[in-house]
Amino acid sequence: MSQFRAKRLDIGCFVNVRNLRDHNKRKVFAQFEPERQALRYIIHNTTLPQRVCAQAQLQLSQMHCYTRFTQVKNRCIMGGKGRGIMSDFRMGRFQFRLNALSGNIPGVRKASW
Amino acid sequence: MEAAVDEAVSQIKEFSRFEELKADPRFKEPKTEKEMRRKWKELQSAPDHTNVLEMWKEAGVEPIELAKKRGLKLPGDERPPLDPEVAKQLSALxxxxxxxxxHLNPLRRSAEHGVPVCDLQLRTYSIRNLEFFADFAMRAAYYLGLPAKGPIPLPRITERWTVPRANFVFKKSQENFERITxxxxxxxxxxxxxxxxxxxxxxxxxxxxxxxxxxxxxQFEALGEQHEGPEIVGKVDTSKQDPKMxxxxxxxxxQDQFKKAFAQARAEKAPEVSA
Known part of the structure; x- marks a missing residue:
């Protein structure tokens, strides 16, 4: 969704359209999260009239899909892979291995026990 | 007497060499900007001429040896000799x-009541830094007058990951990585x-x-009416909610839509009240 895209490139990792899209989704989610929470608060607040709750429900359902957390997907920041990402490092397994071997990940080393 | 004469002669020789150097086209000062730029380029491109010492050496002058021979010292190097009496007193301090x-283990104060006030946990992947900083923290606590217990070693956190060596298939050959906190x-x-x-x-x-x-x-506070936390107003305590939200x-x-909804709700409720 181009209306959320920054005018200038604002990420420093591996760039492809899917990584960019995910980045935008994360930003939009962070921006609109207070609003979503507020609407949810109004919906669950039983002291408010029924009509107000209904209005809040309507508004919540009309919000853009990018404001949902379920849209966010972990992607490899080194290669853009979308599956099998190690969430501790936000990298695919092979990129993790390469970076760990070259000592780019703090504290991670080859194990032997 | 002879030594002095020798030195004078050598100085004259050096001076004449300096005159020679001055006559050398390499030591002429640039007159125009273009010339200056060319010279700067030359100096940059010649790695042997990057510093003055090398240039002098190249020209056959050994500044360090010369300075030693003449008994010259760098400014700030010389110190006036101390009075022996003062030196003796100084060394006795x-x-x-x-x-x-x-140079000793950190000092610590003993706790009177033993009520824990703060638990500081330090974490690292490299133990030396941690040991040093824990020591620093203990000393800081001592000089601030805080009774500190520790540093108590807590169990290490070992995380392990196993990944295939290859970027594609070949699951049989894998590699283990670990991170110990x-x-x-x-x-x-x-x-x-x-x-x-x-x-x-x-x-x-x-x-x-x-x-x-x-x-x-x-934090500890008294029981009963002396409540120090945020005041609770009405039935709902909103202080625990996110202020942004x-x-x-x-x-x-x-917003207009919500105001309208409120108005409608009031209008619906009003007849019931009047009835």
Whole structure:
């Protein structure tokens, strides 16, 4: 969704359209999260009239899909892979291995026990 | 007498050599900007001429040896000799106690009541940095007058990952990686909350590389009516809600659509009340 895209490139990792899209989704989610929470608060607040709750429900359902957390997907920041990402490092397994071997990940080393 | 004559002769020789050098086209000062730029380029492109010493050596002058021969010293190097009496008194002085203490284990104060006030956890992947910083924290606590227990070694956190060596298939050949987190706990007992805050701020200011910090601060208050926390108004305690969200709720409820909804709700309710 181009209306959320920054005018200038604002990420420093591996760039492809899917990584960019995910980045935008994360930003939009962070921006609109207070609003979503507020609407949810109004919906669950039983002291408010029924009509107000209904209005809040309507508004919540009309919000853009990018404001949902379920849209966010972990992607490899080194290669853009979308599956099998190690969430501790936000990298695919092979990129993790390469970076760990070259000592780019703090504290991670080859194990032997 | 002879030595002095020799030196004079050598000085004259050096001077004549300097005259020769001056005559050399390489030592002429550039007259125009273009010439200057060309010369600068030349100097940059010639790696042997990057510093003055090398240039002098190239020209056959050994400045360091010459300085030694003539007994020259760099400015600031020479010191007036101390009076022997003063020197004796100076050597008899001992170092201040707190300077001596640096070479010993950190001092600690004993807690009177043993009430834990703050638990500081230090974490790292490289133990040396942690040991150093834990020592620093203990000393800081001592000099701030805080009784500190520790550093208590906590169990290490070992995380392991196994990944295939290849980027594609070949699952049979894999590699293991691990990350071991070392932890230390420093507990402050009986400290005044403000002093504890000052101690934590001091540690945060002098953070050491490769060491993470986490502090749990405990507050105690009297039972009964002397309640020091945020005042509870009405039935709903909104103080625990996210302030950002509550601000947004207010904003939303002031919107036209919500105002309309409120008005409708009131209109629906009104006949019931009158009936």
């Amino acid at each position: 001992r170092e201040p106690r707190n300077v001596q203490a640096i 070392m932890r230390r706990l420093i507990q402050i007992q009986d400290g005044h909350p403000e002093v504890v805050q000052a101690w934590l701020a001091f540690l945060a200011k002098h953070q050491y590389y490769g060491v993470g910090m986490k502090a749990n601060v405990f 509550m601000k947004k709720v207010e904003e939303l409820l002031n």
